[in-house]
Amino acid sequence: MTTNGSSEPLEFVNGGSEEALSSWQNGDEGVVVSVEEDSRFGIRLQELGALPDARIRMLLSGSPIVIQIEDGRFCIRSEDADKIRVRRLPGVRTG
């Protein structure tokens, strides 16, 4: 697990704490913290825009899952969802 080269500790002023995307329910929304880079999946997802602070939403949890990253909707497998670390934004949980 790399943290995208950023060395500052994961402390955020208002937001929730960092968690795996796979723990999210339908409608949960927040931002990407990091994506595991040491895999083709991680590289491709970052190319698609899953960079730190990109907005992300769980559209359909389960397996496979559907997520929204910025303006794109993607279906990925739940084991890959473990490779995405996310953080909820305050007060945005709608699920």
Added chain:
Amino acid sequence: MTTETSDITPASDAGIGSRIPGVAFLGNPNTGKTTLFNALTGMRQRVGNYPGVTVERKAGRLKLSETLEAELLDLPGLYSLAAASPDELIAVDVLLGRIDGEPSVKAAVCVVDASNLQRNLFLLSQVMELGLPTVVALNMSDVAASRGISIDVDHLQKLLGVPVVLTRANKGEGLEDLRTTIRNVLDRPGTAEPDPARLPTFPAEFAAAVDSLVYEIGGGDAARVSRTGVGRAILDRDGLFEKRLLEMNRSGASGALQSVRSSLAQSLEIAESDLAGVEIRIRHGWARGLIQACVQRPDTLVQTASDRIDRWLTHPLFGFALFMGVMGLVFQALYAWADPLIGSIEALFSLTGNVVGAYMSPGPLQSLVVDGVIGGAGSVLVFVPQIAILFLFLALLEDCGYMARSAFLMDRILAKCGLSGKSFIPLMSSFACAVPGIMATRSIDDRRTRMVTILIAPLMSCSARLPVYVIMISAFIPQQSYLGGLVGLQGLVLLAMYCVGAATALPVAWVLNRLLDRREAAPFILELPSYKIPDIRTVLLRVYQSCASFITRAGSIILAAAIVLWALAYYPRIEPAAMGTTAGGAATPSHIVASQQLAGSYIGQAGHFIEPAVRPLGWDWRIGVAAIASFPAREVVISTLGTLFSLGDGVDESSEELRAALSKATWPDGRPLFTAVTALSLMVFFALCAQCLATLAVIKRETGSWLWPAVTFGYMTTLAYVCALLVYQIGTRLAGGGFL
């Protein structure tokens, strides 16, 4: 691919010299690229394969003025030049001018989805770095507007430094602008060349690393991979460019690559695994800068109409039920709509055969023309209705965006045996006919998944097996029923035959998945595009191109083999005089002549030769002949049995005479030849065997190699033989013990 010189497909030699400039047409998937391409080139397209690979090549002529034409090359949709799949690698190779026989690319048109600017600009930055004159076609601005995104196009054009043309492919808007812009770019070399100062800025260490690797491996080898390729090899660990570099320069490249990578990582003070990440962040940072300068958009994630539709269409219960309904409709259409068309094609060819035959004197030439050429051409064209109907549905579902949802719904089940959701449609189509099913695997981007899907598709019980099942069941399976007539034994056996293939396919897929090379596995990331109204031109062109490519590519192989098989059944000729013994000197009836001719032909001799091998299946040499003669197509077994049992070849599966003749057939010692167990053994054999030339030809066409049809034929024939053997041996023992 770079070393391929001899194998130039017919499609790629049409560039006719270098005078017609090539224009690469590329972009992310789901940007409306194909719709735009079709609108620009219309019917002036050719579809083929790139030499030696399974990637589809599509090119079209674009008329720019009275005197100037361009060859527009529709590249596979791609997210990044860091090629993750063979499709993407081909796109990069075309852009770099690395494919022999391709017109040299003078300009690139990058189709950009206005509603997904961030990641589309990511690809654009990579394309512009190649230095080709670049035109941006900013498409789908209506979708962007509906999401509250507004783009200052003039400002974007100024910041990019290359022409930006606003297009709306679905409405045909912006086509003339795009055409004029392409013409201007080609007319005046030097315009629209990207200015490096406007591109993402990388640390100087990147270029230095490329320089030092080029120096290490030598200028010649480096030139063959190109500077862009060397750069990609450094950044993408285990990527396709690294593989290519190592294949080319085994001795030194591996060590040189390692040391260049580690010193680059050291000088940037990052982990080696983070090199690709640095590139990605720099490009996305550049894209974000452009978006901040030119785009106004809502701050929060937008819920679109597509999202609301998806709540229903991807729903675990409702979505699944609807999906089954859609599939049922497709399946029904493949059976019901195609049937009358197939019937009329067959009737037309049999009529043509009779008419032509009547004008020719009997003999080898007449038989060759009527049975070999006309019969063979007919056996190619009977597939066209099912291919056309299947691709009509596939193109509609694909173009409206539903295909991605169906892959999502089926992925959970298919992933368990190493397939993916994208395998479902090809496999389901194969229940009608494996030929269009295998052609439909093109939408699977992972090479291994696609191979496994192609190899197991012929196991699905196609419509050509039905005649075999029908005659065997109606003649030899007793009409018993259970549960007060609700369930019949005959129906159960038919259902079992359909299940045998599918049930065998899953473990076969599991095994193949472990045997095939897994290094090039593409990650499973499936984009769910916004729903839209399908573009009729795109749909119809797809249907037309699928039919045309089947007829020209697979059709020629099928026709050639049909003629060879005709010759094997026609020669050596047996003089009618030599047959006198059977009919006691009286004029021998023609069906007896035909029966004896077939028995004495090369195929008949082969049947006698293999009799020891098929005896344990409960078959005599006649069934062996019928099995061999059905190599072109399974349903041929019926007419061959008809000929062999002296009924003439005009029988079909509903023929009472054939049923009676089969029931009366005996072994030389007087035992009945066919029992329920023999019938089951024959049915299981036909459920699992690869007796279909069209399927093998289309596998060759889709994989570009004879290896895969050979593998398919080998494993399916082995499977069919072993299972038929088990059925017969176990069946006769159970019957002997009084269980049946």
